Amino acid sequence: xxxxxxxxxxxxxxxxxxxxxxxxFEIAWQFIQANWMNAIMWIIGGVLIxxxxxxxxxxxxxxxxxxxxxxxxxxxxxxxxxxxxIDLLYRSGIExxxxxxxxxxxxxxxxxxxxILTDPKLMLFGAAAQFGIFFTLALASLVGFIxxxxxxxxxxxxxxxxxxxxxxNHLGISSNNPGLFGAIVVAAYSYMALVPIVQRPxxxxxxTKKERLIRMEYHQKDVSKTTRILFPIVITAVVGFAAxxxxxxxxxxxxxxxIRECGVLNSLSETAQKVLANLxxxxxxxxxxxxxxxxxxxxxxxxxxxxxxxxxxxxxxxGGVFFAKLxxxxxxxxxxxxxxAAGISAFPMSARVVHKLGQEEDNQNFLLMHAIGANVSGQxxxxxxxxxxxSLALQW
Amino acid sequence: xxxxxLYFSDVSADPTAVxxxxxxxxxxxxxxxxxxxxxxAPLSIKDSSGVMLRGMATIFIVTAVIILGVFxxxxxxxxxxRE
Numbered sequence: 001x002x003x004x005x006x007x008x009x010x011x012x013x014x015x016x017x018x019x020x021x022x023x024x025f026e027i028a029w030q031f032i033q034a035n036w037m038n039a040i041m042w043i044i045g046g047v048l049i050x051x052x053x054x055x056x057x058x059x060x061x062x063x064x065x066x067x068x069x070x071x072x073x074x075x076x077x078x079x080x081x082x083x084x085x086i087d088l089l090y091r092s093g094i095e096x097x098x099x100x101x102x103x104x105x106x107x108x109x110x111x112x113x114x115x116i117l118t119d120p121k122l123m124l125f126g127a128a129a130q131f132g133i134f135f136t137l138a139l140a141s142l143v144g145f146i147x148x149x150x151x152x153x154x155x156x157x158x159x160x161x162x163x164x165x166x167x168x169n170h171l172g173i174s175s176n177n178p179g180l181f182g183a184i185v186v187a188a189y190s191y192m193a194l195v196p197i198v199q200r201p202x203x204x205x206x207x208t209k210k211e212r213l214i215r216m217e218y219h220q221k222d223v224s225k226t227t228r229i230l231f232p233i234v235i236t237a238v239v240g241f242a243a244x245x246x247x248x249x250x251x252x253x254x255x256x257x258x259i260r261e262c263g264v265l266n267s268l269s270e271t272a273q274k275v276l277a278n279l280x281x282x283x284x285x286x287x288x289x290x291x292x293x294x295x296x297x298x299x300x301x302x303x304x305x306x307x308x309x310x311x312x313x314x315x316x317x318x319g320g321v322f323f324a325k326l327x328x329x330x331x332x333x334x335x336x337x338x339x340x341a342a343g344i345s346a347f348p349m350s351a352r353v354v355h356k357l358g359q360e361e362d363n364q365n366f367l368l369m370h371a372i373g374a375n376v377s378g379q380x381x382x383x384x385x386x387x388x389x390x391s392l393a394l395q396w
Numbered sequence: 397x398x399x400x401x402l403y404f405s406d407v408s409a410d411p412t413a414v415x416x417x418x419x420x421x422x423x424x425x426x427x428x429x430x431x432x433x434x435x436x437a438p439l440s441i442k443d444s445s446g447v448m449l450r451g452m453a454t455i456f457i458v459t460a461v462i463i464l465g466v467f468x469x470x471x472x473x474x475x476x477x478r479e
């Protein structure tokens with residue numbers, strides 16, 4: 001082993017370790033050599049914790065993931081080995097998809113689908129903004145990923161952490177390539193948090209000032225309680241028929257929404273929105289650490305996945321905006337193309353970005369409700385896309 | 397790529413197999429029942445373009461059905477219940 005000259009100098013204090021006379025610097029150097037990969041993971045964990053606390057980026061998930069990354073990479077840590085608490089949580093909640101699916105019940109209970117019930121055509125933007133998923137599937141295949149890996153990476157474009165976990169897990173990535181699984185989950189949650197940074201320049205690049213100035217009127221309409229109650233049931237039936245593989249995802253999402261809208265389960269709805277969602281989020285975040293062991297995470301594929309994840313978000317945005325432009329070619333009432341960008345599932349960050357951009361161009365332009373409508377429709381469309389990807393990839 | 401030769405292998409070791417040491421059988425003759433399936437090749441540009449078109453078309457069709465469903469719900473449920 002080569003030891004730098006400065007470490008072997010006379011200044012180095014000599015101590016005896018396992019009967020061998022060693023200098024402190026020498027010990028430190030050996031420690032660094034043995035643990036440099038772990039040290040990189042501590043830095044990654046630290047960055048995630050920093051983003052969560054200082055930048056308020058998806059703190060509920062980035063903080064546990066960041067802490068977990070440090071925890072499992074400490075020298076001698078056995079916490080993620082069989083029998084350890086993280087291994088136990090991982091096997092109880094991630095491997096069998098329990099955590100992400102139960103989390104979907106909480107998410108469903110949080111979402112008000114009112115804006116798309118008022119203006120259902122906004123759902124088209126949710127569909128268009130899934131373009132990034134399929135584009136990334138092609139891109140990942142081009143880079144050399146085998147079909148199931150490519151499909152799992154592509155689903156980062158669903159902008160939905162739980163969907164990414166379920167799809168990648170269902171396709172066997174978590175057991176066959178834990179490093180890839182970890183990279184997918186970290187990319188999915190990180191880019192969700194980075195939506196304001198990723199989407200803003202893309203929207204500005206592909207829209208003109210004139211387009212960004214287009215105003216859209218919003219008419220508040222009453223939506224009957226029956227419609228609100230039947231909506232989750234109808235959606236579950238339609239999506240279940242079209243993409244049966246996505247039924248667990250859409251079923252849990254819509255079950256949560258039904259609890260919210262039925263009007264007789266207010267305490268359950270409140271529990272699902274707060275206690276249940278928070279509890280699962282804590283376990284989900286820390287369990288992901290199981291896939292963040294340095295030796296499996298620190299591979300070239302992680303960087304490739306991060307790049308492809310970014311591409312997925314960018315092309316989701318491009319798909320939504322260009323679809324809105326396409327509609328404008330035929331529609332009498334013009335649509336602000338930025339609304340298309342809100343069709344991704346990152347709720348409500350994406351809607352906020354679009355509204356803010358509209359306000360920056362014209363402070364009397366209120367796009368929020370339209371953007372929210374497109375944004376919640378993205379939630380449904382992303383789950384449909386997840387189901388479709390699963391149906392297709394399971395045949396490969 | 398990425399250990400693809402061992403990907404999605406169907407490992408079905410026989411639990412009743414006698415350990416090589418105790419049976420005195422040479423290691424090379426011990427059969428574990430392991431079969432490794434070659435990983436499928438990445439999708440070609442043509443295949444992935446096909447998946448892209450098919451996927452987007454399906455999403456738009458499902459969305460159209462949902463929009464129709466919401467339209468019908470709004471049409472028939474509006475007068476029946478007041479919030």
